[in-house]
Amino acid sequence: MDASVEREFTEFVVNRSHALLRAAYALTGDRHAAEDLVQQALAKAFLRWRRVQGDIEPYVRRILYHDSATRWRRRSLRSETSVARPPDVALVADASEDTHLRLVVRRALLALPPRQRAVLVLRYLEDRSIEETAAILGCRPGTVASQASRALTKLRALVPDETPSSVEVPR
Amino acid sequence: MTDRLDRLVRGAIHDLAANADVISDRDRRRLAVHATDRALTLRVRRRATVAAMVTLVTALAVGIPYGLRFLSSRLDFGPAVVQLPAGVSEIPGVPTHVIDDTSSPIELVDGWYVAGNEMVLNRETGRYDDLGLGRSMLSPNGRWVATLSSRAVRIDDLQTGEGYPLRGTEWDTMEWSPDGDRLLLQSLGQAGETFLHNVTTRLAETVVVETCEGGCSLDWMPSGTELATPILATDSDGNPIAGIQTFTLDCTAADAGDVQTCSRAAILPIRGYPAGLGAWSPDGRNVIVRVYSDVDTIVQTQIVDVATGAVVRSLDAGDLVQAQWIDDNRFLLWEPIITGEERSSYFRAIASLWTVDGELLERWVPPIEIVAIGSVMKYGPLAVRLD
Numbered sequence: 276m277d278a279s280v281e282r283e284f285t286e287f288v289v290n291r292s293h294a295l296l297r298a299a300y301a302l303t304g305d306r307h308a309a310e311d312l313v314q315q316a317l318a319k320a321f322l323r324w325r326r327v328q329g330d331i332e333p334y335v336r337r338i339l340y341h342d343s344a345t346r347w348r349r350r351s352l353r354s355e356t357s358v359a360r361p362p363d364v365a366l367v368a369d370a371s372e373d374t375h376l377r378l379v380v381r382r383a384l385l386a387l388p389p390r391q392r393a394v395l396v397l398r399y400l401e402d403r404s405i406e407e408t409a410a411i412l413g414c415r416p417g418t419v420a421s422q423a424s425r426a427l428t429k430l431r432a433l434v435p436d437e438t439p440s441s442v443e444v445p446r
Numbered sequence: 447m448t449d450r451l452d453r454l455v456r457g458a459i460h461d462l463a464a465n466a467d468v469i470s471d472r473d474r475r476r477l478a479v480h481a482t483d484r485a486l487t488l489r490v491r492r493r494a495t496v497a498a499m500v501t502l503v504t505a506l507a508v509g510i511p512y513g514l515r516f517l518s519s520r521l522d523f524g525p526a527v528v529q530l531p532a533g534v535s536e537i538p539g540v541p542t543h544v545i546d547d548t549s550s551p552i553e554l555v556d557g558w559y560v561a562g563n564e565m566v567l568n569r570e571t572g573r574y575d576d577l578g579l580g581r582s583m584l585s586p587n588g589r590w591v592a593t594l595s596s597r598a599v600r601i602d603d604l605q606t607g608e609g610y611p612l613r614g615t616e617w618d619t620m621e622w623s624p625d626g627d628r629l630l631l632q633s634l635g636q637a638g639e640t641f642l643h644n645v646t647t648r649l650a651e652t653v654v655v656e657t658c659e660g661g662c663s664l665d666w667m668p669s670g671t672e673l674a675t676p677i678l679a680t681d682s683d684g685n686p687i688a689g690i691q692t693f694t695l696d697c698t699a700a701d702a703g704d705v706q707t708c709s710r711a712a713i714l715p716i717r718g719y720p721a722g723l724g725a726w727s728p729d730g731r732n733v734i735v736r737v738y739s740d741v742d743t744i745v746q747t748q749i750v751d752v753a754t755g756a757v758v759r760s761l762d763a764g765d766l767v768q769a770q771w772i773d774d775n776r777f778l779l780w781e782p783i784i785t786g787e788e789r790s791s792y793f794r795a796i797a798s799l800w801t802v803d804g805e806l807l808e809r810w811v812p813p814i815e816i817v818a819i820g821s822v823m824k825y826g827p828l829a830v831r832l833d
Contacts, residue, residue, distance in 0.1 A: 281482065288478035293468060300466035301459050309466060310477070317481035381458035399456040400463055427451065434451045 280324050288317060291332055295339060301396045302343040304385040315342055337411045340397060344390040344412055379433050391426035394419055534796060534811055542796075542809040548574050552812050555799055556772055560812045587626030590645050594620050599631060601645055612643055624670040624723060632664060640664055642695075664693075668726050671695050672711055676719060686738050689755075690714040715755030718748060721779075724770030732758055732802070734769035734777065747779070749802065759804040775802045 292313065299309035316338040320331060327334045384392060393412060397403040405423075409416040469477070530536060530544060545552050550573070552560035583592050591602045597616035602609035612631075621630045631641040643649075664673045672695060677688045692711040718735030720726065725734040730752060737746045747763040750756065761779070768780040782795045798809045 284482065285475060285478040288481065289471060289474045292474045292477055293466065296466040296469070297463040301463040304462055306466075314477060314481050314484055317477070318484035321482055321485040376454050377457045377461060380454045381461055384455070384458055384462070395455060396459055399459045427455070430455060431451055434454055 280321075284317075284321055284324060287331060291335075292317075294332075295335065298336065298396065298400060299339060299343075301400050302340070302389070302393060304381075312339060312343060336401075340393050340411050341413055344393040376434060380430055383430055383433055387426050387429065391422045394422045395426055398423065531811060537806065537809070540806050540809060542811065544811040546813055548813050552810065554778060554797055554810055555776075555808070558770070558772060558778065560797060560810070583620060583622060585622045585626035585629075585645070586624060590622075590626065590629075592620055592622070592629050599629075599643075601629070601643070603645075610648075617641075621666060623666055624668060628670075630664065630666060630673070665720070666723065667692060668723050674714075674720075677713065687717050687719070690716045690720070714752060716750050716752065717755060718750065721747070721769040724768065724777075726752070727771045727774055727777075729774045731774075734761075734771075734779075749804070759802070761800065761804055762806075763798070772799075776800065776807075777802070 295313045295316070296309055299312040300306070303309045303312060316335050319338050320327070320335045323334075324331070384395065387395070390412070394408055397408040397411060403411065405416045405419045408419045412419065530542060534542070534544075536542065554560060583594075584590070585592070589603065589605055591604060593600045593602070594617060597618065599612040599617055599620060600609055601612065617631045617633055619630075619632045622628070623630065627644060627646050629643045629645065631643060633640075664675045666672075667674050672692045674690050674692045677691050678686060691713050694711045716733060716735055718737040721734045721736055727733065732749050733752050735748055735750050737748055747761040749758040749761070751758055763779050763781055769777055770780075771777040777800055779798045779800060780795060781798060796809050796811045799807045801807065
């Protein structure tokens with residue numbers, strides 16, 4: 276790899292790494308895992324720097340999301356215990372309920388399978404369409420729709436109807 | 447979906463993203479350096495595919511002049527070890543042996559032992575020796591050492607102590623033939639030159655392979671009479687490998703014995719990279735491959751029917767493996783694992799025993815010094831059979 280590529284690459288990392296880390300953090304919920312995911316995506320992009328036409332960032336993001344939905348899935352299969360229901364949490368139904376529910380949802384997000392999480396992050400953080408999400412994750416739009424549906428069904432169980440007093444955590 | 451759920455999910459995801467620390471300019475530059483280091487590691491990992499099983503036989507080669515005395519002392523690893531190293535997860539029902547001792551050969555199963563790359567298994571002493579070969583590769587027959595340094599290659603004869611440099615292009619990869627008589631050298635630049643050096647005759651053979659425009663990665667086939675390269679063309683399923691093109695090497699020298707044009711032999715309907723020479727089953731029916739979603743990302747390890755390309759079994763294995771069939775029904779996989787603490791610098795690896803039905807039977811975690819030196823995982827020998 277010649278020096279000009281390394282200069283370009285370093286400049287890209289300096290300018291865009293924070294944006295990439297934001298996405299990676301949303302995908303992993305863990306600082307070290309996020310850094311690892313970004314580093315891996317950057318490494319792969321570096322190897323193909325000269326071959327990527329146009330803006331490099333979409334290419335790096337595609338690797339980032341794809342790796343998150345594949346490599347981390349395998350790891351999670353071995354290291355995590357699946358549970359049928361979201362974890363129990365204590366609830367305080369008061370004016371800060373939305374804030375509390377956001378925390379509950381955040382925890383539940385991190386318990387989702389990585390591919391489902393990636394679909395939601397692409398939708399809510401990056402405002403991607405189903406077609407764009409499918410292209411990034413390398414799957415069919417129908418798969419994206421079904422993954423999003425499954426993920427939201429799980430999360431919906433945490434969020435009651437509009438009446439705050441009806442908030443109840445599944446047990 | 448309700449507006450409320452929509453708002454909550456969006457808020458939670460943005461909360462998560464906002465937790466990413468703003469890192470300093472210095473740390474960003476450090477990230478760039480680590481990423482480039484890792485890129486080089488990835489490149490090494492990719493190139494060390496079939497070559498790995500060639501070096502695998504390193505231990506066998508070193509042992510040829512020696513006896514097999516140590517085989518009488520069978521090893522007992524005791525019960526499954528409770529504390530697993532970082533990066534290695536427990537799998538219920540699968541015994542995992544963590545071995546810290548490098549003073550004795552590490553037996554996997556049925557006479558197959560962990561061999562090293564730079565740490566090779568010495569049959570005479572029954573110990574692992576650091577040969578200090580660095581970036582060298584011992585030939586499977588134990589006689590020759592090829593050293594690739596600054597893109598130049600040198601051959602040393604361990605029998606006579608004599609050595610000589612190879613003339614020619616700047617080389618990127620080298621792989622010994624299964625019999626150890628020939629060295630496959632490749633330049634991966636635009637020229638994409640491929641070269642075979644016969645160490646017994648010192649005959650230079652330039653191999654012209656038509657399909658390697660822009661360079662391609664050729665590997666030995668187990669027979670040693672054919673080379674193979676994946677056909678990089680996305681198929682209808684989006685798989686980036688459309689098959690394996692093989693080339694015969696039994697071609698007649700075209701000019702003064704130094705140029706060969708190899709003819710295409712066959713296209714095998716295999717949509718993945720064979721995981722080393724040992725990936726081909728003894729009966730020739732199956733091959734273990736790594737399947738990619740793009741040229742960089744391994745998504746699955748599969749057992750594939752060689753004749754039809756049909757997937758016999760998908761395996762829940764790591765993202766890069768080498769394979770060695772024990773018999774027609776069982777095989778070993780070598781699965782590098784990125785450890786949490788050292789994720790940016792080096793890798794750990796485990797060996798695992800599987801059935802052709804995809805059942806994981808047992809795992810071994812060998813000492814790190816056997817499998818990794820410095821910052822680059824050495825895809826050294828998965829295993830070597832000593833009987």
